[in-house]
Amino acid sequence: MPASADFVRSRSLWLDELSDLAERPALPGDATADVVVVGAGLTGLWAAYHLAVARPHARITVLEREVVGYGASGRNGGWAGSGIAGNPRVYAKAAGWDRTLAAARLTEAAIDEIGQVVRDEKVECDFVKGGTLVVAANAPQWRRLAQGFESATRLGTVEPGSSLLAPEEVRSMVDVPRVAGGLYTPHCARIQPARLVRGLAEACERRGVVIHEHTSALSVERGIVVTDRGRVRAPQVLRATEAWSGQVAGARASYLPLTSMMIATEPLPPEVWDDLGWPDGLTVRDRRHLFFYAQRTPDGRIAMGGRGAPYRLRAPLAEFGQRDQGVWDRLEHTLREYFPQVGDARITHRWGGVLAVPRDWSMSVHYDPRTGLGAAGGYSGHGVVAAYLAGRGLADLAADRRSDFTEAPWVGHRSRRWEPEPLRYLAANAIVRVLNGADAYEDSTNRRARRTRILAPVLPPG
Ligand SMILES: Cc1cc2nc3c(=O)[nH]c(=O)nc-3n(C[C@H](O)[C@H](O)[C@H](O)COP(=O)(O)OP(=O)(O)OC[C@H]3O[C@@H](n4cnc5c(N)ncnc54)[C@H](O)[C@@H]3O)c2cc1C
Structure with a gap:
């Protein structure tokens, strides 16, 4: 139907x-x-x-x-x-x-x-082509960001006009509480x-x-x-x-069908945007393994997404698999952690969708x-x-x-x-578990998690 x-x-x-x-x-x-x-x-x-x-x-x-x-x-x-x-x-x-x-x-x-x-x-x-700010919230994130930038510079894939930022430069763009450094690239447009x-x-x-x-x-x-x-x-x-x-x-x-999930706040008042300093059109993400990606919408919401939903062996594409309270809660926690200025603003929309991973x-x-x-x-x-x-x-x-x-x-x-099922299912869920665990470890210790290395053959580049 x-x-x-x-x-x-x-x-x-x-x-x-x-x-x-x-x-x-x-x-x-x-x-x-x-x-x-x-x-x-x-x-x-x-x-x-x-x-x-x-x-x-x-x-x-x-x-x-x-x-x-x-x-x-x-x-x-x-x-x-x-x-x-x-x-x-x-x-x-x-x-x-x-x-x-x-x-x-x-x-x-x-x-x-x-x-x-x-x-x-x-x-x-x-x-609006406002560029992207990547925020590294702790030392391991900063190390990954800087290494990625240096390796892209060596290979020649680095984006013209992009640069690494000191913590105060990051804060001058968006006032985030925890920051070890960042990166700005002008090559991104925000769209609806x-x-x-x-x-x-x-x-x-x-x-x-x-x-x-x-x-x-x-x-x-x-x-x-x-x-x-x-x-x-x-x-x-x-x-x-x-x-x-x-x-x-x-x-x-x-393809491995993976789910990405999103949440959006209610429209935030102008004072919150003044406190954040976040200009219209700028997209923002962090450098966790299960990173978030966010945009400021024209009507003043923050729309934020991230991965981590479990892969369902029997119905990897089913709509119910694109709704995962655990990931939405994690995203909401990240939203209030990175942008405490939002206070207790309501989350009005929660959704998900599938993407194809070769x-x-x-x-x-x-x-x-x-x-x-x-x-x-x-x-x-x-x-x-x-x-x-x-x-x-x-x-x-x-x-x-x-x-x-x-x-x-x-x-x-x-x-x-x-690999055929159930190996694909096992790989997808192992990726999420290991990356989630690595992020939690890095957030709490400020030290680099090495457990991701065991999954290197099936992990995304970078
Ligand atoms: C939550 C989420 C956030 C994302 N965020 C970003 C982002 O910010 N930036 C970015 O670059 N990418 C992002 N992506 C990925 C990006 O959206 C996709 O890679 C891109 O939209 C793929 O476009 P597409 O046309 O190939 O596929 P789709 O948009 O998935 O379109 C495929 C279409 O084919 C139709 N279809 C399927 N089977 C049949 C059939 N048998 N007969 C007829 N029609 C069929 C489907 O209904 C669908 O409309 C995100 C993805 C998700 C899920």
């Missing part, structure tokens, strides 16, 4: 804020198109948008199982941040450092390109995610793209997508189903011109900008155009498959 509008709204603060959740009709029966895109999140819609720009006469159909932005694209933290969604060393091994470094720069440029489309298409999604993805869908439609909601693709094959509403035949089929990819017959991706935590884009089949995903939770790059890459590949996006090292990248 399709999700009701109230149910969709309850999936995130961002969806709840939409004034209009008008639904689009489902696929009415068998159909044909020039290109069919499966999944109306940011990846699928950026692909459709750029294809519609490149081939204005192409008949492009997008199929979405629920509604536009129902997945991670309508629930995320609203960070359009730079940086490769994956491990630069993994890409450099196959594609070389020159292409990998060019890709790092591409992620920075992509933020401005998103901003440009947002302006051109009049997508009102609160886009649901408004971005739904505004993009409207921009696609203005260019002739047809979007069908409540239409579930059961299989994708050469020249045909079989859905629960009919078959769509098209010479080009692009799949953008991220965490759900394992459910679509014919999809080759092997075995090497590195994204990929594929397109085979012989079969017309393409797919992209595996952003490991760093997907707002990555979805732009991947969608643009898919569009250029499908339009047979060589570009920086088709030359990026994630094009053609294959991650090895995750």
